[in-house]
Amino acid sequence: xxxxxxxxxxxxxxxxxxxxxxxxxxxxxxxxxxxxxxxxxxxxxxxxxxxxxxxxxxxxxxxxxxxxxxxxxxxxxxxxxxxxxxxxxxxxxxxxxxxxxxxxxxxxxxxxxxxxxxxxxxxxxxxxxxxxxxxxxxxxxxxxxxxxxxxxxxxxxxxxxxxxxxxxxxxxxxxxxxxxxxxxxxxxxxxxxxxxxxxxxxxxxxxxxxxxxxxxxxxxxxxxxxxxxxxxxxxxxxxxxxxxxxxxxxxxxxxxxxxxx
Numbered sequence: 001x002x003x004x005x006x007x008x009x010x011x012x013x014x015x016x017x018x019x020x021x022x023x024x025x026x027x028x029x030x031x032x033x034x035x036x037x038x039x040x041x042x043x044x045x046x047x048x049x050x051x052x053x054x055x056x057x058x059x060x061x062x063x064x065x066x067x068x069x070x071x072x073x074x075x076x077x078x079x080x081x082x083x084x085x086x087x088x089x090x091x092x093x094x095x096x097x098x099x100x101x102x103x104x105x106x107x108x109x110x111x112x113x114x115x116x117x118x119x120x121x122x123x124x125x126x127x128x129x130x131x132x133x134x135x136x137x138x139x140x141x142x143x144x145x146x147x148x149x150x151x152x153x154x155x156x157x158x159x160x161x162x163x164x165x166x167x168x169x170x171x172x173x174x175x176x177x178x179x180x181x182x183x184x185x186x187x188x189x190x191x192x193x194x195x196x197x198x199x200x201x202x203x204x205x206x207x208x209x210x211x212x213x214x215x216x217x218x219x220x221x222x223x224x225x226x227x228x229x230x231x232x233x234x235x236x237x238x239x240x241x242x243x244x245x246x247x248x249x250x251x252x253x254x255x256x257x258x259x260x261x
Contacts, residue, residue, distance in 0.1 A: 011057020027132030112210035158188030
Protein backbone atom coordinates (compact mmCIF):
# COMPACT_ATOMS: atom_id res chain seq x y z
CA UNK A 1 0.00 0.00 0.00
CA UNK A 2 3.05 2.26 -0.03
CA UNK A 3 1.98 3.96 -3.27
CA UNK A 4 -1.62 4.68 -2.17
CA UNK A 5 -1.77 8.10 -0.48
CA UNK A 6 -3.94 8.88 2.50
CA UNK A 7 -5.38 12.40 2.48
CA UNK A 8 -6.36 13.82 5.87
CA UNK A 9 -8.53 16.92 6.19
CA UNK A 10 -6.98 18.92 9.02
CA UNK A 11 -7.75 22.56 8.24
CA UNK A 12 -11.05 23.29 10.00
CA UNK A 13 -11.56 25.59 12.98
CA UNK A 14 -13.03 23.04 15.40
CA UNK A 15 -14.93 25.74 17.27
CA UNK A 16 -17.21 23.34 19.14
CA UNK A 17 -14.24 22.04 21.12
CA UNK A 18 -14.00 25.44 22.78
CA UNK A 19 -10.76 26.25 24.59
CA UNK A 20 -9.08 23.11 23.23
CA UNK A 21 -8.71 24.67 19.78
CA UNK A 22 -7.89 28.27 20.61
CA UNK A 23 -4.16 27.64 20.20
CA UNK A 24 -4.07 24.42 18.20
CA UNK A 25 -6.01 22.88 15.29
CA UNK A 26 -8.56 20.21 16.15
CA UNK A 27 -6.48 17.22 14.90
CA UNK A 28 -3.75 18.19 17.38
CA UNK A 29 -5.86 17.83 20.54
CA UNK A 30 -4.28 15.22 22.78
CA UNK A 31 -5.60 11.72 23.29
CA UNK A 32 -3.32 10.24 25.87
CA UNK A 33 0.16 11.53 25.09
CA UNK A 34 -0.37 11.78 21.33
CA UNK A 35 -2.34 14.12 19.05
CA UNK A 36 -5.59 12.81 17.61
CA UNK A 37 -3.94 13.06 14.18
CA UNK A 38 -1.30 10.53 15.27
CA UNK A 39 -4.00 8.02 16.26
CA UNK A 40 -5.66 8.36 12.85
CA UNK A 41 -2.37 7.87 11.02
CA UNK A 42 -1.48 4.84 13.17
CA UNK A 43 -4.64 3.11 11.99
CA UNK A 44 -3.54 3.50 8.37
CA UNK A 45 0.10 2.56 8.98
CA UNK A 46 -1.09 -0.59 10.75
CA UNK A 47 -2.60 -1.67 7.41
CA UNK A 48 0.50 -0.78 5.42
CA UNK A 49 -0.30 2.75 4.19
CA UNK A 50 2.84 4.88 4.36
CA UNK A 51 2.15 8.02 2.32
CA UNK A 52 0.14 10.89 3.81
CA UNK A 53 -1.07 14.23 2.47
CA UNK A 54 -2.43 16.50 5.18
CA UNK A 55 -4.65 19.41 4.12
CA UNK A 56 -3.83 22.35 6.35
CA UNK A 57 -5.67 25.55 7.17
CA UNK A 58 -6.30 26.86 10.68
CA UNK A 59 -3.13 26.95 12.81
CA UNK A 60 -1.21 25.05 10.12
CA UNK A 61 2.11 25.98 11.71
CA UNK A 62 1.32 23.76 14.71
CA UNK A 63 1.08 20.64 12.54
CA UNK A 64 4.18 21.61 10.56
CA UNK A 65 6.18 22.10 13.74
CA UNK A 66 5.00 18.76 15.12
CA UNK A 67 6.27 16.80 12.14
CA UNK A 68 9.44 18.86 11.84
CA UNK A 69 10.30 17.96 15.43
CA UNK A 70 8.67 14.51 15.38
CA UNK A 71 11.77 12.49 16.23
CA UNK A 72 12.77 14.88 19.00
CA UNK A 73 9.28 14.88 20.53
CA UNK A 74 8.66 11.14 20.41
CA UNK A 75 12.02 9.58 21.29
CA UNK A 76 14.76 9.61 23.89
CA UNK A 77 17.66 11.62 22.55
CA UNK A 78 21.39 12.05 23.21
CA UNK A 79 23.15 15.32 22.33
CA UNK A 80 26.90 15.32 21.66
CA UNK A 81 27.91 18.95 22.03
CA UNK A 82 31.28 20.32 21.01
CA UNK A 83 33.44 20.07 17.92
CA UNK A 84 31.34 17.22 16.54
CA UNK A 85 27.76 18.19 17.24
CA UNK A 86 25.61 15.13 16.87
CA UNK A 87 22.12 14.02 17.87
CA UNK A 88 21.35 10.36 18.48
CA UNK A 89 17.72 9.26 18.60
CA UNK A 90 16.83 6.22 20.66
CA UNK A 91 13.67 4.98 19.00
CA UNK A 92 10.91 4.22 21.46
CA UNK A 93 7.92 5.43 19.52
CA UNK A 94 8.28 5.23 15.76
CA UNK A 95 5.23 5.55 13.57
CA UNK A 96 7.21 3.80 10.84
CA UNK A 97 8.87 4.84 7.60
CA UNK A 98 6.34 7.26 6.21
CA UNK A 99 6.20 10.32 4.00
CA UNK A 100 4.07 13.28 5.03
CA UNK A 101 3.18 16.11 2.64
CA UNK A 102 1.80 19.14 4.45
CA UNK A 103 -0.31 21.16 2.02
CA UNK A 104 -1.56 24.67 2.72
CA UNK A 105 -5.16 24.62 1.45
CA UNK A 106 -6.47 27.88 2.87
CA UNK A 107 -7.80 29.18 6.16
CA UNK A 108 -11.42 29.39 4.97
CA UNK A 109 -11.52 26.59 2.39
CA UNK A 110 -14.24 23.97 2.64
CA UNK A 111 -13.55 20.25 2.36
CA UNK A 112 -14.09 19.86 -1.40
CA UNK A 113 -11.79 22.76 -2.13
CA UNK A 114 -9.06 21.31 0.06
CA UNK A 115 -9.22 17.96 -1.73
CA UNK A 116 -9.14 19.59 -5.17
CA UNK A 117 -6.07 21.62 -4.21
CA UNK A 118 -4.01 18.51 -3.46
CA UNK A 119 -4.80 16.87 -6.81
CA UNK A 120 -1.25 17.74 -7.93
CA UNK A 121 0.14 15.39 -5.28
CA UNK A 122 -1.94 12.37 -6.33
CA UNK A 123 -0.12 10.17 -8.84
CA UNK A 124 -1.92 6.89 -8.11
CA UNK A 125 -5.29 5.93 -9.61
CA UNK A 126 -6.81 5.46 -6.14
CA UNK A 127 -6.40 7.42 -2.93
CA UNK A 128 -7.80 7.29 0.59
CA UNK A 129 -9.32 10.23 2.46
CA UNK A 130 -10.52 10.82 5.99
CA UNK A 131 -11.28 13.59 8.46
CA UNK A 132 -8.80 14.69 11.11
CA UNK A 133 -11.28 14.42 13.97
CA UNK A 134 -12.53 10.83 14.07
CA UNK A 135 -11.23 7.41 15.06
CA UNK A 136 -12.52 3.92 14.33
CA UNK A 137 -11.53 0.26 14.44
CA UNK A 138 -12.27 -0.01 10.73
CA UNK A 139 -10.35 -2.60 8.70
CA UNK A 140 -8.75 -0.32 6.11
CA UNK A 141 -7.68 -3.19 3.86
CA UNK A 142 -11.25 -4.52 3.68
CA UNK A 143 -12.46 -1.01 2.83
CA UNK A 144 -9.83 -0.68 0.09
CA UNK A 145 -10.67 -4.08 -1.40
CA UNK A 146 -14.40 -3.29 -1.33
CA UNK A 147 -13.72 -0.17 -3.38
CA UNK A 148 -11.57 -1.98 -5.94
CA UNK A 149 -14.20 -4.68 -6.36
CA UNK A 150 -17.18 -2.45 -7.18
CA UNK A 151 -15.30 -0.23 -9.67
CA UNK A 152 -17.21 2.99 -8.95
CA UNK A 153 -15.56 6.37 -8.44
CA UNK A 154 -16.16 6.70 -4.72
CA UNK A 155 -16.68 4.75 -1.53
CA UNK A 156 -17.99 6.27 1.68
CA UNK A 157 -17.96 4.50 5.04
CA UNK A 158 -21.34 4.24 6.72
CA UNK A 159 -21.50 4.12 10.53
CA UNK A 160 -24.30 4.06 13.10
CA UNK A 161 -23.72 6.64 15.86
CA UNK A 162 -26.41 8.69 17.70
CA UNK A 163 -28.71 10.46 15.24
CA UNK A 164 -27.31 13.98 14.97
CA UNK A 165 -25.79 13.80 11.49
CA UNK A 166 -27.16 13.47 7.98
CA UNK A 167 -28.40 10.04 6.90
CA UNK A 168 -27.14 8.08 3.93
CA UNK A 169 -30.09 6.59 2.07
CA UNK A 170 -28.87 3.54 0.17
CA UNK A 171 -30.02 0.53 -1.81
CA UNK A 172 -27.84 -2.54 -2.41
CA UNK A 173 -24.78 -0.74 -1.00
CA UNK A 174 -25.20 2.16 -3.46
CA UNK A 175 -25.98 5.66 -2.26
CA UNK A 176 -29.35 6.91 -3.47
CA UNK A 177 -29.47 10.27 -1.67
CA UNK A 178 -28.62 12.11 1.51
CA UNK A 179 -31.12 13.24 4.15
CA UNK A 180 -30.36 15.95 6.69
CA UNK A 181 -31.47 15.77 10.35
CA UNK A 182 -32.50 12.12 10.62
CA UNK A 183 -35.53 11.17 12.68
CA UNK A 184 -33.91 8.04 14.15
CA UNK A 185 -30.49 6.56 14.82
CA UNK A 186 -31.16 3.43 12.78
CA UNK A 187 -29.80 4.73 9.48
CA UNK A 188 -26.15 5.05 8.47
CA UNK A 189 -24.32 8.35 8.43
CA UNK A 190 -21.11 9.46 6.75
CA UNK A 191 -18.26 8.32 8.97
CA UNK A 192 -15.50 9.54 6.66
CA UNK A 193 -12.90 6.93 5.64
CA UNK A 194 -13.42 7.45 1.93
CA UNK A 195 -11.79 5.78 -1.04
CA UNK A 196 -11.72 7.66 -4.36
CA UNK A 197 -10.28 7.15 -7.77
CA UNK A 198 -8.89 10.16 -9.62
CA UNK A 199 -12.08 10.71 -11.56
CA UNK A 200 -13.49 12.34 -8.42
CA UNK A 201 -11.50 15.50 -9.12
CA UNK A 202 -13.85 16.33 -12.00
CA UNK A 203 -16.61 16.68 -9.38
CA UNK A 204 -14.60 19.15 -7.30
CA UNK A 205 -13.63 22.79 -7.52
CA UNK A 206 -10.78 24.73 -5.92
CA UNK A 207 -13.30 27.45 -5.08
CA UNK A 208 -13.17 27.81 -1.30
CA UNK A 209 -16.92 27.22 -0.98
CA UNK A 210 -16.78 23.75 -2.55
CA UNK A 211 -17.98 21.33 0.14
CA UNK A 212 -17.29 17.66 -0.50
CA UNK A 213 -20.32 16.49 1.46
CA UNK A 214 -22.79 18.57 -0.56
CA UNK A 215 -22.84 18.89 -4.35
CA UNK A 216 -19.89 16.56 -5.13
CA UNK A 217 -21.16 13.56 -3.13
CA UNK A 218 -24.76 14.23 -4.14
CA UNK A 219 -23.73 14.36 -7.81
CA UNK A 220 -21.73 11.14 -7.42
CA UNK A 221 -24.81 9.51 -5.88
CA UNK A 222 -27.07 10.70 -8.70
CA UNK A 223 -24.53 9.36 -11.21
CA UNK A 224 -24.60 5.99 -9.41
CA UNK A 225 -20.89 6.33 -8.65
CA UNK A 226 -20.99 6.33 -4.84
CA UNK A 227 -20.96 3.13 -2.80
CA UNK A 228 -21.17 2.46 0.94
CA UNK A 229 -18.80 0.33 2.95
CA UNK A 230 -20.77 -0.49 6.07
CA UNK A 231 -18.76 -0.38 9.30
CA UNK A 232 -20.54 -1.93 12.27
CA UNK A 233 -17.69 -1.52 14.74
CA UNK A 234 -16.38 1.33 16.85
CA UNK A 235 -16.45 4.90 15.49
CA UNK A 236 -16.22 8.26 17.24
CA UNK A 237 -16.15 11.81 15.96
CA UNK A 238 -14.38 14.15 18.39
CA UNK A 239 -16.70 17.11 18.12
CA UNK A 240 -17.18 18.24 21.72
CA UNK A 241 -15.16 18.40 24.96
CA UNK A 242 -17.25 15.51 26.30
CA UNK A 243 -16.30 13.26 23.36
CA UNK A 244 -12.63 14.17 23.78
CA UNK A 245 -12.83 13.33 27.50
CA UNK A 246 -14.39 9.95 26.68
CA UNK A 247 -11.54 9.07 24.31
CA UNK A 248 -8.95 10.07 26.89
CA UNK A 249 -10.63 8.01 29.58
CA UNK A 250 -10.70 4.99 27.24
CA UNK A 251 -7.02 5.43 26.42
CA UNK A 252 -6.10 5.76 30.09
CA UNK A 253 -8.13 2.69 31.05
CA UNK A 254 -6.72 0.57 28.24
CA UNK A 255 -10.14 0.19 26.60
CA UNK A 256 -9.45 2.24 23.47
CA UNK A 257 -11.45 0.29 20.86
CA UNK A 258 -9.90 2.16 17.93
CA UNK A 259 -6.40 0.92 18.81
CA UNK A 260 -5.99 -1.80 16.16
CA UNK A 261 -2.18 -1.66 16.18
